Amino acid sequence: MSNEGGSAWVFGENIDTDQLAPGGTLKSGIEVIASHCLGALSPDFAQRVRPGDFVVGGRNFGIGSSREQAAQALCHLGVEAVIAPSFSGIFYRNALNFGLLALVCPYAGSISQGDQLSVNPEKGSVQNLTRDETYSCDTVPSHLMEIVSAGGLVPYLEANRR
Amino acid sequence: MGQTLAEKLIARAAGKDVVRPGENVTVRVDLAMMHDSSGPRRIAPILERLGAQVWDKDKIVLVSDHWVPAVDPQSAQILDITRRWARENNIKAFYDMVGICHVVLPQGGHLKPGMFVVGGDSHSTTGGAFGCYMFGIGSTDMAGVLVTGETWLRVPESIRLEWNGRLRPGVCAKDINLALCARLGLGGAEYRTVEYTGTLVDAMDMEERMTLSNMAAELGAQAGLIAADETTCDWIKATGSDPGDASPWQSDDDANYHATHSFTADELEPQVAAPHSPANAAPVNEHSGVNIDQAYIGACTGAKLSDLRMAADVLADRQVAAGTRLLVAPASRQDMMAANAEGTLTKLMEAGAIMMPTGCGACAGFGGGVLAEDEVCISSTSRNFQGRMGAQSAKVYLGSPYSVAAAAVAGEIRDPREFLQGA
Numbered sequence: 001m002s003n004e005g006g007s008a009w010v011f012g013e014n015i016d017t018d019q020l021a022p023g024g025t026l027k028s029g030i031e032v033i034a035s036h037c038l039g040a041l042s043p044d045f046a047q048r049v050r051p052g053d054f055v056v057g058g059r060n061f062g063i064g065s066s067r068e069q070a071a072q073a074l075c076h077l078g079v080e081a082v083i084a085p086s087f088s089g090i091f092y093r094n095a096l097n098f099g100l101l102a103l104v105c106p107y108a109g110s111i112s113q114g115d116q117l118s119v120n121p122e123k124g125s126v127q128n129l130t131r132d133e134t135y136s137c138d139t140v141p142s143h144l145m146e147i148v149s150a151g152g153l154v155p156y157l158e159a160n161r162r
Numbered sequence: 163m164g165q166t167l168a169e170k171l172i173a174r175a176a177g178k179d180v181v182r183p184g185e186n187v188t189v190r191v192d193l194a195m196m197h198d199s200s201g202p203r204r205i206a207p208i209l210e211r212l213g214a215q216v217w218d219k220d221k222i223v224l225v226s227d228h229w230v231p232a233v234d235p236q237s238a239q240i241l242d243i244t245r246r247w248a249r250e251n252n253i254k255a256f257y258d259m260v261g262i263c264h265v266v267l268p269q270g271g272h273l274k275p276g277m278f279v280v281g282g283d284s285h286s287t288t289g290g291a292f293g294c295y296m297f298g299i300g301s302t303d304m305a306g307v308l309v310t311g312e313t314w315l316r317v318p319e320s321i322r323l324e325w326n327g328r329l330r331p332g333v334c335a336k337d338i339n340l341a342l343c344a345r346l347g348l349g350g351a352e353y354r355t356v357e358y359t360g361t362l363v364d365a366m367d368m369e370e371r372m373t374l375s376n377m378a379a380e381l382g383a384q385a386g387l388i389a390a391d392e393t394t395c396d397w398i399k400a401t402g403s404d405p406g407d408a409s410p411w412q413s414d415d416d417a418n419y420h421a422t423h424s425f426t427a428d429e430l431e432p433q434v435a436a437p438h439s440p441a442n443a444a445p446v447n448e449h450s451g452v453n454i455d456q457a458y459i460g461a462c463t464g465a466k467l468s469d470l471r472m473a474a475d476v477l478a479d480r481q482v483a484a485g486t487r488l489l490v491a492p493a494s495r496q497d498m499m500a501a502n503a504e505g506t507l508t509k510l511m512e513a514g515a516i517m518m519p520t521g522c523g524a525c526a527g528f529g530g531g532v533l534a535e536d537e538v539c540i541s542s543t544s545r546n547f548q549g550r551m552g553a554q555s556a557k558v559y560l561g562s563p564y565s566v567a568a569a570a571v572a573g574e575i576r577d578p579r580e581f582l583q584g585a
Contacts, residue, residue, distance in 0.1 A: 014348055014439065018550040023527035026199065027229070027236040040554055060349035063382060064547060065526070066200060066284040068300030089353030089384050090284055094300035141186060143314070153302050154208050157309060161212060 005118040005129055006052035006080050008111050011041060013058030017091070020062065020070035030069060030076050037073040051078025054119070056111045058084065061102075062091025071095040081119050083108050083126055083137065096144050099152035105137035121145065164414025166320040167387050168355040171295035171411065175278035183319040183420075192277040192294075193221050194307050197263045199228040199528070200282035202247035203240050204301035205308060216251055217311035223255040223272055224248050225263035228528050230521040237528075261494025261520050264288035264376065264462040268368075269496050271403030275390035275411045280307055285462050285544065287378040291371040292398070293390030293411045298379065318384050319354045319420035320413075325362040327427040331585035332578050334472060335370040336464060336542065336562035338425075339377035340433035340443035345423070348441040349382030354420055356383040357413065362427045363388060368397040369468040376463050377544050380440045389413065432578055434540070435560040438548040446565055449575045456539040457482075457570035458551075459563055460491035460518070461525040464542025467497040467506075469563040473542075474501075474509040476567035476581045482514035483573030488566075489531045491518035513571075527551050533558070540569045 019040055025033045038045045038055075049055075055074060061084035062070055071094040074082065081101035085108050095102040103119060105126050111117065116129040124139040140148065150156035165173070165180060173181045175189035196205070201224055209215070216222060224244065232238035241258075248256035257266045264285050267273060275293030280286070282304045289296030299313070307313050325338065343350075356378050363371065371388050378386025388394075390408035398405040435443040459465050459473050470492060482488045490510055492498040498520055501507045511517060524531030525543040533539055533552030539559070541551070546558035561569070564578035571581060579585035 016547045018527075018545075018547045022549060024549075026528070027234075027240065040549055060382065063349045064284065064545065066282060066286075066298040066300050068200075068204075068302055071300070086349070086352055088349060088382060090298050090300060092353075093303055097300060097302040097306075141316075143186065153306050154211060157212055157306060161214070161309075 005116045006050065006054055008054050008056045008113060008115045008117050009045060009049060010056045010111060010113045011038065014060045014063055015057045017062060017064035017067050017070040021067055021073050026067065026069065030072055033069050034073040034076040037077060046077060049077050049079065052080050053078070054117050055079050055082045056084065056108050057082065058109070059086045060088060061086070062088040064088065066090045068094040068097065071098050071100050075100045083111070096147055097153040099148050101140065101148060103137045105135055107135035110135060163418055164416040166417040166419065167357055167389055167411060167413045168295065168320050168385065169317065171276065171278060172315065172317055174276065175295065181317045183317050185317045186314060187317060188312055188314050189278055191280055191307050191311055191313060193223065193272060193279045194304065195223040195225065195263055195267055195279065195286070196282035196304055197228055198226040198240055198244045200301045200304065201244060203243045205305040206243070206247055208302065208305035209308065212309060214309040216308045219252050220254065222253050223267055224253050225257045225266050226259055227262045227521045228526070230259045230529065231519055233530070259521065261496065262462045262522055265466060265493040265497065268292060269401060269494060271398060271401035274398060274403065274405050275394065275408040276406065280304065280313060284379045285376050287383060287386040288372050288376040288462060290378065290385045290387040291368065291375040293388065293394055293408055295385055295387070297385045321351055321354050321356045322419045322422040323356050323358050324360040324422060324424045325358065325427050326360040326424070327362055329362065329427045329430060332564050332582045333430050333432055334562050334564065335366065335373035337430055337433040338374060339380070340435050340440060340560060341430060343377070343380050343435065343440040344443040346381055348380060348439050351381040351383040353382060353384050355385045355387060356381060357387045364391065367468065368393060369466045372466065373463060380544055432562060432565050434565055434575060435546060437546055437557040437559065440545060440560055446561065446575065446577050449559060450577065452559065452575040453538060454486050454540050454569045454574055455537040456533060457486060457488045457566045458524055458531060458539055458541040458543065459566055460489070460523045460541070461543040462493055463544040464563055465491055465493040467500050469542060470497065470501045470506050470510065472563035473567040474506045476564055476571065476578055477513035477515070478509045480513055480571045480581070482570045486570055486573045488515045488570040489518055489524065490515045491523035491531070492520050495520050524551055540566050540575060542566045
C-alpha cells in the first residue's frame with residue numbers, strides 16, 4: 001500500500017484527545033467533532049486539510065482519553081496516516097480500528113509543514129518528496145495491517161464473520 | 163526466567179503457560195466494562211451492522227456516569243439509549259447514575275485477582291489495583307470484544323515502581339502520581355505496564371491503591387498493577403464477593419523488568435501540577451499564592467471516601483474563602499452515603515462546599531462545574547489538558563484533595579500542611 005503523496009500538517013508533542021476531539025463536541029456526530037479537530041492549535045486545519053494529507057506529531061501522539069472520535073475525526077477528514085515517534089497505546093489501537101494508519105517514525109521531527117509525503121507501511125518507510133529523503137518507520141504487524149486494509153475493525157469483522 | 167504479574171495475567175487469558183514481551187496474543191476477556199459515553203450509543207450501531215449479539219451478557223458491566231445528570235436533550239438522549247440497550251440486552255450489572263465506573267466496578271464486587279478485564283475508558287487502569295489485568299480500549303475495540311469475547315494485545319514489558327517508607331501527614335497517593343508524571347513524563351511508560359510495589363504500597367488501603375493505578379493512564383501505561391494481598395481480599399469480601407485464590411498472581415523474584423524505579427516516600431512533599439499537563443508537577447510551594455476561582459474535588463481519581471476525608475481534614479471548622487467556590491462531586495453513591503453517615507459530608511458542607519451529583523462531572527467538561535474563560539481552578543482530578551474542563555483559556559492545576567481543600571480555604575494555592583494538625 002502506497003499513495004500518491006499528500007501534504008504534511010506538523011504538530012508538536014503530546015497532542016491529546018481533548019485537542020483532537022474536544023469534550024464540548026462529543027455529544028454531536030463525527031461531522032461536528034471533526035470540524036473542531038486540532039482547532040485549538042491550528043484554527044483552519046479542519047477546513048484546509050485535504051484527503052490524502054498527513055498529520056505529523058511529536059512523541060506521545062493521542063495521549064488522554066479512550067474516546068475513539070480522536071482517531072475517527074482524522075479519518076473523517078481524509079487523513080492518510082498519522083506519523084509520530086510514539087503514540088498513546090489506546091489511540092494507536094483506535095486509529096487502526098478505523099483504518100487510519102499510525103506510523104511510528106523516530107524521524108518524524110525531520111518533516112516540515114507542507115512537505116509532500118508518501119508512505120509504505122508494509123516496507124516501513126516514509127518518503128519526503130519535498131526534501132528527497134526517506135525515513136524508516138516501524139512496519140504495522142500483518143494481523144493489524146489486515147484490519148487497516150479492510151477499512152477498519154468493523155468492515156474486517158463483517159467480512160470475516162460471513 | 164520468571165514472569166512478571168502482567169505476563170502471568172496475560173498468559174492465563176491467552177491460554178498459555180508463558181508469554182514474553184513483544185508477543186502478539188489473542189486473549190479471552192473475563193469482563194467488559196463500558197459507560198454511557200463509550201458504550202451503547204457507539205457500540206449498538208456496530209452490533210446491528212454486524213448482525214451480532216453480545217457474547218455473554220453476564221460478563222458486561224454498564225455504568226452511566228459521564229453525561230449524568232442530563233443537562234440538555236442530547237445528553238438525555240445518550241442516557242436514554244444506554245438504559246434501553248441495558249434493558250434490551252438484559253444487562254444485570256447496569257449502574258445508572260450511582261457513581262463513576264472505575265469506583266462502582268470494584269464496589270460492586272466485579273473485580274478479582276487473576277481476571278482479564280477491558281474497560282471502555284482510559285482510566286480503566288484503576289482496576290489493576292485489584293491484581294487483575296485491566297486496560298482501556300475504544301468503542302470499536304469494545305464492539306469487537308462484545309461480539310467475540312476476545313481481543314488482542316502485544317505483551318508489554320513491565321516497569322516496576324517501588325515505593326518504600328511512609329508518607330508524611332498531608333501527603334497521599336495523588337502526590338505520588340503527580341511526582342511520577344514529573345519524573346517519567348506524560349506518557350513516559352510508552353504503553354508498558356507499570357507495577358507498583360514496596361512497603362508503602364503494601365501498607366496502603368485499597369482506595370489509595372486505586373488512586374495509584376488510576377493515574378497509570380497519565381504515565382501512558384497500558385495497565386497499572388498492584389499484586390493482591392490480604393488487604394485486597396478483605397476489601398473484596400466486604401463487597402460480598404469471593405476473591406478466590408490470589409496467591410498465583412504475584413511477580414516471580416527472577417522476573418524481568420524493563421526498568422525499576424525506587425523511591426522513598428518519606429521525602430515526598432505535596433505536589434501540584436501547573437497547566438496544562440500532569441507532568442508539570444512540582445512541590446506545592448512552587449505554586450503557592452496562585453489565586454483560585456474554583457476548587458474541585460471530583461472524579462475517579464480524587465473523590466472516593468478517603469479523598470473526601472482528606473478534604474474534610476483540612477476544611478473542618480474552616481470556611482471556603484470569599485471569591486473562591488468549592489465544588490464536590492463524590493465518586494459514588496456508596497462513598498457519598500458513607501461520608502454522610504460518618505459526618506464527613508457535614509464538615510464539607512459547613513465549610514461552604516457546593517455538593518454535586520456523583521458522576522464524572524466537570525473533570526472531562528461533560529457535567530456541571532466547567533470553567534469560564536481565564537478562570538483558574540485547582541482540581542483533584544487526573545488531567546489538566548487545555549480546554550478539557552471548560553474554556554480554552556481556563557487554567558487547571560492538579561493537586562491532592564488536601565491541596566485542593568487548602569486552596570479553597572486560602573483562596574490561593576497553599577501547602578495543605580499549614581491546615582493539618584500534626585503535619
